Amino acid sequence: MKDSRVLAYINLYAILGNIPILCELVPEAADTIRGEKVRLGISVKGGPSATLCFEDGKCRVEDGADNCDIKLPFASPEKFNGMIDGTVQPFPSKGFTKLGFLTKKFTKLTDILTKYLKASESDLQNPDFFRTSTLIMLHLIVEAAARIGNEDKVGKVSASNFEDGITAVMIGNYCVGIEGKGGKLKAIHTNPPKYTSSMSFESIELARNIFDGKVNSVAAVGLGQVRIGGFISQVDNLNRILDRVSYYLV
16 A cells, blocks of 8 residues: 555655746746745645745745645644545634735646646647646656655665665756655755766657556666666666655546
8 A cells, every 4th residue: 555654755845846947937937826825835744845935927835834824734644645535625723814926826736736747648648848848747747756756665674775866857958857865765856967878758749658558668678768877776766766656646
């Protein structure tokens, strides 16, 4: 069974934590929070806590939820995961005067995010939408991989064997990464200037098909459609963690 605590980390940092990337890549999302300055804290008992900091069309994520304008507390990881899947209604413990932001603008942002993460076949016919949706998924996957490597019992084994350094994950000239240090992983959401290993997809279409489970990644490596280089052991351990990402995100 999925570990609800690990899933809470993924939901907070990889799903909601993707809003900064959404605001960078999707003008509609940035426009939704244009002129706003709000700090939304989310605290999960027995799990993660973080603050989404919105300011004039941009967003960033900070660890911890004490310094916030609106606070959403959850009694357990299961309750928080329920909010993400729409079965639990959150109730703020702080920031009642800013509920309009939560119910209108934040809700609109999450609707836009859902549109890109769970894209319809018709939306994917638009090349610009296809590219943006796939890049947002790439960011989600590397963040989820880092959280699984740090929090999941199985993922920790692979993370502990991940040599210190950075694996770059590339689609064309678009690049993100996973950094390993002392058995802990960290997602890098910008182009890492240096890296010790790499995984490069032949095309954005191939990357999308692998993300959607339509193409087997091992077979793609064998066919040369996914190129790997550098410290192969890093890539091998990352691939083991990516298998866990698929398990949690299904």
